[in-house]
Amino acid sequence: MIRLLLKKQICMGGGYMLDNIFFGILYIVGGMFGMMLSFYMLLLFIQWVADVIDEKRWKDWRYWFES
Secondary structure (H helix, E strand, O other): OHHHHHHHHHHHOOOOHHHHHHHHHHHHHHHHHHHHHHHHHHHHHHHHHHHHHHOOOHHHHHHHHHO
16 A cells, blocks of 8 residues: 555655655755855965964065066
């Protein structure tokens, strides 16, 4: 009986509710991971800029642009 019900859902294009829930949770977790990764990359860039300013590495770079 259950097999016929599942076949009927597939034929009608209804799909499975658990698949939709699973993919919804997967999309939410993936989106949160992407946001955390992009925020981490932004923090790394800010730290790199702070290091360049603190260590005055920009003074070495200006000679490259003058020549």
